[in-house]
Amino acid sequence: MKSAVRSRIASRVLWGDKYPAISQCIGGLVADLFGTSRNPFGNVVGQRSVIEQLKKLAASPVHAYMILGMEGVGKLAAAEGFAATLVCEDGDKPCGSCWNCEAVMDGRHPDVNVFSHEGPSWSVEQTRDIGTWSLRSPSIAKRRVLVLRDFHTAEGAAPALLKSLEEPPQSTVFIVIANSVTSPLRTIASRCVIVRMEPLSQQELVSALVADGVAEDSAHNVALVAGGSLSRARRLVSDPESLSRSNLWRSIPDRLEAKNGALVIDLTKEVLDSVERAVSVVEGRQADETKALAEARRQKSASKTDETELEKAHKRQRRKIKTDELRMGLSMMANRYLEQIRPGIEASGGSSDPRPRLGGAAVVRSVELIRETSDSLFRNPVEPLAIQALLIRLADILEDCT
Numbered sequence: 430m431k432s433a434v435r436s437r438i439a440s441r442v443l444w445g446d447k448y449p450a451i452s453q454c455i456g457g458l459v460a461d462l463f464g465t466s467r468n469p470f471g472n473v474v475g476q477r478s479v480i481e482q483l484k485k486l487a488a489s490p491v492h493a494y495m496i497l498g499m500e501g502v503g504k505l506a507a508a509e510g511f512a513a514t515l516v517c518e519d520g521d522k523p524c525g526s527c528w529n530c531e532a533v534m535d536g537r538h539p540d541v542n543v544f545s546h547e548g549p550s551w552s553v554e555q556t557r558d559i560g561t562w563s564l565r566s567p568s569i570a571k572r573r574v575l576v577l578r579d580f581h582t583a584e585g586a587a588p589a590l591l592k593s594l595e596e597p598p599q600s601t602v603f604i605v606i607a608n609s610v611t612s613p614l615r616t617i618a619s620r621c622v623i624v625r626m627e628p629l630s631q632q633e634l635v636s637a638l639v640a641d642g643v644a645e646d647s648a649h650n651v652a653l654v655a656g657g658s659l660s661r662a663r664r665l666v667s668d669p670e671s672l673s674r675s676n677l678w679r680s681i682p683d684r685l686e687a688k689n690g691a692l693v694i695d696l697t698k699e700v701l702d703s704v705e706r707a708v709s710v711v712e713g714r715q716a717d718e719t720k721a722l723a724e725a726r727r728q729k730s731a732s733k734t735d736e737t738e739l740e741k742a743h744k745r746q747r748r749k750i751k752t753d754e755l756r757m758g759l760s761m762m763a764n765r766y767l768e769q770i771r772p773g774i775e776a777s778g779g780s781s782d783p784r785p786r787l788g789g790a791a792v793v794r795s796v797e798l799i800r801e802t803s804d805s806l807f808r809n810p811v812e813p814l815a816i817q818a819l820l821i822r823l824a825d826i827l828e829d830c831t
């Protein structure tokens with residue numbers, strides 16, 4: 430098994446894993462005596478109907494589920510709650526206090542395996558490794574649950590999962606997480622029970638941010654521009670420049686000019702520089718984590734493997750921030766175009782009223798081009814060319830209209 434496919438549990442064997450029955454017994458006693466049961470869905474913000482749906486689905490599980498929703502609505506937290514429900518052996522699932530529930534919540538259940546892609550997307554090799562995992566019998570629980578994160582990035586690798594997903598052993602359940610059903614993912618999606626998660630309301634975002642310790646005023650301001658995504662809202666809080674970056678993207682449709690190639694080059698550079706600034710904010714935090722781990726290594730409380738894993742996680746995180754930032758920017762641009770034909774649309778950047786320059790058909794074509802570029806970012810890591818090509822085509826539409 431290649432280590433490229435990361436399983437949260439694979440490298441850890443804890444006391445509870447070796448002696449689950451004793452641990453389960455003690456865990457249950459503690460919970461009974463002190464009423465300390467935790468909620469396996471406790472990390473999901475809002476989404477009450479989705480949680481109810483997942484609890485009902487767990488009563489008679491099938492072989493595969495797909496949890497769909499935009500970035501930052503709590504898909505992984507919901508998947509982990511669902512996984513706990515699937516392996517919980519109490520009557521009222523998920524009980525939150527049995528050994529199985531506790532182990533899932535602590536990320537150390539040997540039969541609940543969470544996988545992420547390594548590079549910019551899932552590779553065929555990684556996807557095939559999942560097939561091997563799916564054949565393993567559960568070691569403690571009555572079923573093995575495989576959670577596959579960000580599977581919308583699978584593209585060409587998606588077919589490699591199909592056979593395993595269609596005919597897994599009876600004791601294996603797949604939970605595939607994706608932001609959207611891209612065309613390569615359609616066949617996989619057709620074999621899964623689909624669970625959709627909607628963007629969070631502004632009030633839900635505000636409550637979550639206030640619970641994080643953010644002042645209510647700031648929480649309201651951030652919730653206005655977070656577009657229903659909690660992860661984005663949290664990033665906005667920790668990155669005060671993000672609002673000006675959003676506004677930069679929003680300004681592009683107003684600044685583009687027909688037949689002005691030099692301007693396209695300048696605007697491409699401006700937005701890509703802003704993406705690099707977003708990544709540099711995270712790099713600062715990552716440097717702190719690396720330093721803390723180096724200290725732990727000196728104290729012998731961390732291993733070389735931990736260091737390698739952290740490096741890989743940081744690389745994934747930087748890639749993700751870059752893609753998220755580009756997709757956020759493109760959606761800001763698309764919103765700006767849409768405001769031209771839907772003046773009532775909620776303003777998401779606080780800029781002035783749109784100039785009515787384009788007709789409906791031109792706006793729709795522009796938004797289509799932006800969406801195509803956004804979808805292609807997983808396939809095409811050469812962002813400068815993709816963004817520049819987009820701006821050239823958007824300027825051409827402008828020329829057709831003048």
Ligand SMILES: [Zn+2]
Binds near residue numbers: 518
């Ligand atoms: Zn339980």
